[in-house]
Amino acid sequence: MIDIRCLCLGVLSLGDATGYEIRKRLKDSFGPYQGMSYGALYPALAKLLAAGEVESLDGDRVSALDKRTYRLTEKGRESLHSSLIRAKGQEQTRSEFLAAMFFADMLDRDTLDRLVDERLAELRGVLAHFQTYRGSPPTEGQRFVGRFGQVMARAAIDFLQGEGRAIVNAIERDRKAR
Amino acid sequence: MIDIRCLCLGVLSLGDATGYEIRKRLKDSFGPYQGMSYGALYPALAKLLAAGEVESLDGDRVSALDKRTYRLTEKGRESLHSSLIRAKGQEQTRSEFLAAMFFADMLDRDTLDRLVDERLAELRGVLAHFQTYRGSPPTEGQRFVGRFGQVMARAAIDFLQGEGRAIVNAIERDRKAR
DNA sequence: CATTACATGTAAAAGGTTACATGATTCG
DNA sequence: CGAATCATGTAACCTTTTACATGTAATG
Secondary structure (H helix, E strand, C coil): CCCHHHHHHHHHCCCCEEHHHHHHHHHHHHHHHCCCCHHHHHHHHHHHHHCCCEEECCCCCCCCCCCCEEEECHHHHHHHHHHHHCCCCCEEEEEHHHHHHHCHHHCCHHHHHHHHHHHHHHHHHHHHHHHCCCCCCCCHHHHHHHHHHHHHHHHHHHHHHHHHHHHHHHHHHHHHHC | CCCHHHHHHHHHCCCCEEHHHHHHHHHHHHHHHCCCCHHHHHHHHHHHHHCCCEEECCCCCCCCCCCCEEEECHHHHHHHHHHHHCCCCCEEEEEHHHHHHHCHHHCCHHHHHHHHHHHHHHHHHHHHHHHCCCCCCCCHHHHHHHHHHHHHHHHHHHHHHHHHHHHHHHHHHHHHHC
């Protein structure tokens, strides 16, 4: 399973980083396909440190709040590799948007339009994010994720602007006909 | 927020059901876009019952394991409606597939092919699922979700069979060139 | 000098999964 | 009569979010 620890190891495999940077790089790389909150991140790093899968490059931290840079160890690299080869081709989406749209017949026109508009805004953000690949030339893996993200965002936008909007309009027509 | 309790209310808004049936109908409607385990479902139903948002149609249950059919109450319908109008157009995907592909450069050809094949198999299942809409004529909301699911699955399949596979092949070429 | 970005952590609570325990009904 | 499906529930565990507490460094 790919959990937060595994993701930390993965980001660190591309270069040393602080906890804060790990989270940022993950967001830059995956956009909406992976998230990470500090409350999960720092405990995960502590566990990785205790397990010897990462090492801290700062021996002389005075306070527990001082900046700390992590590096992947050989043990960590092996652990990451063994997680990756056991990974399944799974994907799990929990969509508040679709859940609400499913009950569209209970909702008024304004709410439906708002839901679609919000979804479109987010998707356009995702598309722009993946289109402007900043920083160093990406690995092939990064390229794969970026292209996949673009294609899926594009497909969702096209649907919502065309057929999706048409279904919403049909709901409204039905209501008026009644 | 759309949580498991809200989903139960939503399913029940389309007709009375047992806990088991609620889970089944949700899977039928949303495919991979919503899941629900029994360990979350039954405690959620108990809370809804205590809150008076659903009622039990079986007064005379001898054992706690006897079948029980739930019905949405007026209070439950209001609660559902107020959740829906507060819903955001959000969607969150956690993709073990993309996480693994991101580190494609660390993986061998066989693993990459397996990941793509597994993803394709799942997506084809999703597509088939949404294409064969069984049962009673769907509400417009159901139609929306079904069409959205089809479009997104189609886009992902096309990508993986074309450009995605090409990137995987490029990785292999790079490796051989080294 | 104020704001934004950088930076680390803890504690409580929510939310969910997995495994387990138990049994009835239906269909070939 | 055996297997699949239907059916309900608990408990232990895991992960993650949210809110809080605490600063430093860079930038306009």
